[in-house]
Amino acid sequence: MAFNQELEAITQAFSGHGVDEKSLVTILGKWDPQERESFRKNTPHSFIEDHERHFQRCDDHYVRLLKHEFVRFKNAVVLWTMHPWERDARLVKEALKKGPSAYGVLVEVACTRSSEELLGARKAYHSLFDHSIEEDVASHIHGIERKLLVALVSAYRYEGSKVKDDTAKSEAKILSNAIKNVHKKPINEDDEVIRILATRSKLHLQAVYKHYKEISGKNLDEDLDDLRFKETVQCLCTPQIYFSKVLNAALRIDVDKNTKKSLTRVIVTRADIDIKDIKAEYHNLYEVSLPQKVEEVARGNYKDFLLNLIARG
Amino acid sequence: NDCVQLIFDFVGWGTDEKGIIVILGHRTVYQRQQIRRAYEEIYQEDLVKRLESEIKGDFEKAVYRWILEPADRDAVLANVAIKSGKNYNIIVEIATILSPEELFAVRRAYLHRYKHSLEEDVAAHTSGHIRQAMGLVTSFRYVGEEINPKLAQNEAEILHDAVKEKKGSYEEAIRILTTRSKTQLIATFNRYREIHGTSISKKLVDEGSDEFQKALYTTIRSINDHIKYYEKVVRNAIKKVGTDEDALTRVIVSRAEKDLKLISDVYYKRNSVLLEHAVAKEISGDYKKFLLTLLGKEE
Numbered sequence: 001m002a003f004n005q006e007l008e009a010i011t012q013a014f015s016g017h018g019v020d021e022k023s024l025v026t027i028l029g030k031w032d033p034q035e036r037e038s039f040r041k042n043t044p045h046s047f048i049e050d051h052e053r054h055f056q057r058c059d060d061h062y063v064r065l066l067k068h069e070f071v072r073f074k075n076a077v078v079l080w081t082m083h084p085w086e087r088d089a090r091l092v093k094e095a096l097k098k099g100p101s102a103y104g105v106l107v108e109v110a111c112t113r114s115s116e117e118l119l120g121a122r123k124a125y126h127s128l129f130d131h132s133i134e135e136d137v138a139s140h141i142h143g144i145e146r147k148l149l150v151a152l153v154s155a156y157r158y159e160g161s162k163v164k165d166d167t168a169k170s171e172a173k174i175l176s177n178a179i180k181n182v183h184k185k186p187i188n189e190d191d192e193v194i195r196i197l198a199t200r201s202k203l204h205l206q207a208v209y210k211h212y213k214e215i216s217g218k219n220l221d222e223d224l225d226d227l228r229f230k231e232t233v234q235c236l237c238t239p240q241i242y243f244s245k246v247l248n249a250a251l252r253i254d255v256d257k258n259t260k261k262s263l264t265r266v267i268v269t270r271a272d273i274d275i276k277d278i279k280a281e282y283h284n285l286y287e288v289s290l291p292q293k294v295e296e297v298a299r300g301n302y303k304d305f306l307l308n309l310i311a312r313g
Numbered sequence: 314n315d316c317v318q319l320i321f322d323f324v325g326w327g328t329d330e331k332g333i334i335v336i337l338g339h340r341t342v343y344q345r346q347q348i349r350r351a352y353e354e355i356y357q358e359d360l361v362k363r364l365e366s367e368i369k370g371d372f373e374k375a376v377y378r379w380i381l382e383p384a385d386r387d388a389v390l391a392n393v394a395i396k397s398g399k400n401y402n403i404i405v406e407i408a409t410i411l412s413p414e415e416l417f418a419v420r421r422a423y424l425h426r427y428k429h430s431l432e433e434d435v436a437a438h439t440s441g442h443i444r445q446a447m448g449l450v451t452s453f454r455y456v457g458e459e460i461n462p463k464l465a466q467n468e469a470e471i472l473h474d475a476v477k478e479k480k481g482s483y484e485e486a487i488r489i490l491t492t493r494s495k496t497q498l499i500a501t502f503n504r505y506r507e508i509h510g511t512s513i514s515k516k517l518v519d520e521g522s523d524e525f526q527k528a529l530y531t532t533i534r535s536i537n538d539h540i541k542y543y544e545k546v547v548r549n550a551i552k553k554v555g556t557d558e559d560a561l562t563r564v565i566v567s568r569a570e571k572d573l574k575l576i577s578d579v580y581y582k583r584n585s586v587l588l589e590h591a592v593a594k595e596i597s598g599d600y601k602k603f604l605l606t607l608l609g610k611e612e
Contacts (some may be wrong), residue, residue, distance in 0.1 A: 119417065122453045132455045135492035150492075154451035155432065156420050162428045191444065199433040 003035065003307035009041055016253055017263060018072045018302025068257065073302040076264045087269065088113065088121035089128050096140045102258060103145060104231050106137065110152035111235035117160055144188040145228050151198035152232065158201040169206055171196050172211035181222050187226050197232050209237040240281040244268060248286055251293045267309050334375060334599065338606030345380050366401065371558045372600040378566045384418035387411070388426055390563065391419065395438050402531045403563070404435065408449035409535040413456060442525040447473055448491040449532065455494040461513055465497065469505040472513060476529060492531050498536050540572060544579040547588065556595045558571060561604070569607040
């Protein structure tokens, strides 16, 4: 391979999700000092030329980035090996620590797990953190999101097939009115909206979703401006669409640290549940196959691991 | 053989209540479920359903409640309370006195029986502050001995502002009472007493209190000392003109296999009368015999 090609290969090895360990071993591993200096000089956003002292210094951001990318595979393995209950408990704890930008994960865990899985997560949370989930969610979150989030993590929804269509219809009407009156009363202060979303069974909510579309012509989540409420409805009523959207946002080269993490989270947590349906929906929405996109954007062991998980089901 | 005897009793319902009392009243929860299963095998009918259709008065109601599995019983009690729109104290009792695992068993039993979740029905039948307080039913409290003293201090103050001074936010008080572990809450109540000189529940309710304040009061008392709380329920049930049989049955049937003895002891200390004597004075007939059997003091 010509050196230019090798340079390109190593640049590629470091760009994307994870690192291409093989290239690093076979190519970078055989470079002599001049070749490595050439690499440093050719990668100005990772190495800063110190003209005064005549060497190329690592950019701090580059060092941090490398750390995250090397460890991405390890994190995926650890998350995959963990008991699903512990997984979810840790995801919740991490989201609470990170703050409002991460609260979508709380919604995701609370709304896309089965009732027993959520109970399991609550038990694991006790074991790991000596507090209850609702205790920590309630005491960490002081703003308008608190009511909805506490209610969501505390739910133990009915999972049977019985749905009262009249009730679903009238609750669709309640939601429609609440949305129309959002300038008078913000949606996160509307106890009835929270009640419906946080206590009704998923089957019931899907009926509500259907009736809402009949009444207003739009999808319920499209009409909700508040992000948490939007996510709640998506997770409860159209989870595969929700997960496809999260994956799509994560499967880009230059994306922020937290969005990147959602790739691992979604694939690991759904591999045993509905990854097949998510794959189908992803293809439906974006006209490219999920494995293909992962192949494009992920690297090395991390990539192979993800592809393996995606191939299940 | 229990069952055969019982069959004759039930088939001839109304003819040998003594048999029912003597047999059922002395059986553990496990044995009662065995009897239920055997009855079903022989008669192809659920004994519980049979009883449901035969309830005429206090005696039948007590036997019916007694024969249900504890989680199922509490689910039924909760449902009755929800539908009545006023006995929130019953829901508070179930949500705070049971262990977190027991409460979840009730939630499961409720799902099974009513095809709705407990929180779904509670929320749909309540509003405002009382609905938020019913967040108690969705709690899954941490069980442990750890106490955070600083937190106890902070939260004692928050509770004081909300509950006594009626300023500050009820939402914070609800948050604390519905999510903290019982150990932490008791530490908080103790800290409150250290700071303010009186117990937090003293003078919390009066005739003018609304359902929400009463629910807060019941929450605090049940968590702090549920034996004393139950003693008061029983005392009021007996004192009341005409006697509140429902409350009496509820406490005696629910606690017979747990801590009814402790409640009786506290009753005696407080009223200088044995509970079984007080009960025997106010009620009569098969109902009286059944309750006395559960109290372990049949005549």
